Amino acid sequence: MEADLKLQSLGKCGCYHTVLFLGLGLIYLRGAWHVFAPVYLAADPGHSCSVPNTTNNVADNNFTVDSCTVTYYQDINNSVIRSCEDGWQYGSQFQSTIVTDWNLVCDEDYKIELSTTIYMIGTGCGALGLTYFSDKYGRKKLLIVCLLIQGFVGVGVAFLNGFILFTIMRFFIGLLNMGIGLTVFVMITESYQASVRTIPSVGIQIAWATGIMLLALFGYLIRNWRHLQLLISLPNFIIVIYVLFLPESLSWLVANRKYREASTVLNWAQQLNQHTSQIEERNSWNGNESCIQEQDVEPVDNYITGEIKNSIHDLFCMKNTRFYTLVIIYLFIVNSLIYMGISFSMPVLHGDIFLNLFLSGLVEIPAHIICMFVITRIGRKIPLMIFLFLCAMSTIAAALCPSSTESGISLQWLKTTLFMISKFAITGSYATVYLYSAELFPTVIRNLAMGIASFFENLGAVGAPFIIYAAKKMPIIPVIAFSSATIIGGFLVMTLPETNRQPLPQTISDTKSFTTHKSDINRNSHLITEL
Structure with a gap:
């Protein structure tokens, strides 16, 4: 927990935190463009x-x-x-899309969903394959490499003339996009002390919602899919420039015993936040001030004593981490399945395709704002259960609500409202799950654990189009799938420990504190000052 003690010396929120949050927020924002780009890249204008x-x-x-x-x-x-x-x-709504260029209609229309499915498979591979390198080589290095490669691949997509190559390239865009998104989220989580971690960790999701709304604006202004693809890809090269000036995660540096670099980052952060009184404390690591003068200490393979051992085996070597991993995997699958199912349905609902996507992003902002303050004051478990149960109830209510009364009065507004409540609830649940999982897993395997959970998260996203397609013949299928999955998830959350206001665990053995010191934390939690 040493890194959290150092973070406390920086204060709760200063210039350092603001610079880091805004910089990482811009990176996170652009990730939404690639996820929802097919809404316009593959639009059918009729x-x-x-x-x-x-x-x-x-x-x-x-x-x-x-x-x-x-x-x-x-x-x-x-x-x-x-x-x-x-x-x-x-039709004339778009100048060109991949549908109009390659005639992806009638017997060929399945290729649109297939391309989206392949993209989601790519994100799953990225979650499983790239996050290991973030834990081993650092958050910042992975960000720079992924942003550059994704930029080149994205620009290349704009010049393709065939569906197969388009789908293959989109696979790699998804793979890189997940590596970028997870690393950004983990860096945000690791940059704040425990007592104020909730607000930035959930607040970063507002950047994602903003990205969705910006994409709706881009799609409205640019009706040529090739030009739109260039617009969402070229910013990567600009972002890489300022990423070079962002500091590495302090928690990662400490967990990997890179004390010299950690001291440099801490010194810079102290100067930005004008906390000059902490100079003596910031140069002390594990009670040994001289360690930062020596070469960085090489880790020893012993997870119990707190050393680094980055492997999937570490997630299952202890009973508590094994159980946490399985529950978090299930929650990621459920949240992704329902979130993607609702999000991809909204733009094609009755109405304007641009306004619908804009509203889809807009409804997420109040969900995140409410989520920030609720889980800060109440904790993670209870709000997460409420979000999941609310999503289940609103989904069932929307399915049971008739389209009109017996007298012919339209109730479509009520069905739409219930539908928006479902989106609101699953958005709050999704944000909470991301924060919850990042707090449950220790620093030495946090990105790896998040990557594995996100791999299964994308399996849920892959399943969403199939459920929506099945609903054309059996409308009851999404209701059964979505409601039952969220209800089960709500009950599983009851078995997890509360992580609110606790320091991030650095080693696997630190996760024991969630249970062994739970009573002490509950007894003393009122002493911690909130924002």
């Missing part, structure tokens, strides 16, 4: 079969055109239905 070459006059009643077929009438009782042999005509 299509119908082109008029057959045999005539330019559709009014002669020899044939009629539909979205996917042409019906030829030989006489009043005989007709022949054929596919759109002469191609399609598209």
Whole structure:
């Protein structure tokens, strides 16, 4: 817990924290662009079969055109239905999308969902494969590498001329996007002392919501998918420049015994926050001031004594971490499944595709604001349970609510309201789960643990399109899946320890304090001053 003691010497919120939060917030914001870009990159502006070459006059009643077929009438009782042999005509809402460029309609429309599924698989691979390098080599190095590669790949996508290459490149964009997003979130979590960690850790999610709203604006202003892809990719190169000036995570440096670098970061942070009275304390590490004058200490493989051993085995080597990991994995799957299911449904609801996505992001902001203050004062467990149960109840209520009364009065506004409540609740739950999981796992394997949980999180995201597709034939399926999953999740949360106002564990053995010192923490929690 040494890193948290050093963070306390920086104060609760100063110039250092503000610079770090804004810088990392901008990185987190751009991540939403790549997730929801298919809403516009793969938008269908409306299509119908082109008029057959045999005539330019559709009014002669020899044939009629539909979205996917042409019906030829030989006489009043005989007709022949054929596919759109002469191609399609598209609406004018967009200048171009991958749908209009590559004719991804009718029998080919499944490719749009397939591309999104492949992207989600990529994010899962990124969560599992990249986070290890963040724990081993540092948060900042991984950020720089991933941002640069994603920038080049994203720009390349704008010049592709085939669906297969587009899907492959989107896979790698997703892989890199998850590595960036998880690393940013972990850095935010590790940069604040325990008593004030909640607000920045949840507040960073407002940047994500802002990113969704900005994408709606970009999509409205830029109707060419290639130009839009360039717009969301080029900022990576600008972001890399200021990432070079951001400090490495102090918690990571301390956990990996890089005391010399940690002292430099702490010194810089102290100067920014003008806490000059802490000079003596900041140069003392483990009671040995001379250690920062020596070479950085190499870790020894012994997780019990607090040394570093970054492997998946570490998550399951002790009973408590094993149980935490399994529960967190389930919660990530549930939250991702429902969040993505609702988010991807909203833009295609009745209404404007740009306004709907904007509102989808806007509704998340009050959810995060309320979440920040509730979980700061009450804790993590109770609000998370309430969010999950509220999502279940509003989902069931929306399904049971009729579209209109017997007298013909429309109740669509009520169904939409209940739908928005579900989005509000799952957003609050999602934000809480991210913070909760980051606090449960120790620094030496935090990014690895978050990566594994996020791998399963993306399995939930992959499943969302299939449930939505199944709902076209059986509307009750999403209700059963979403409500039952959140109810089970709510009861599982009851078995987890409370982490509010506790220092971040640095080693796996530190997680024992959640249970062995729980009564002491509860007894003394009122002594900790909140923001």
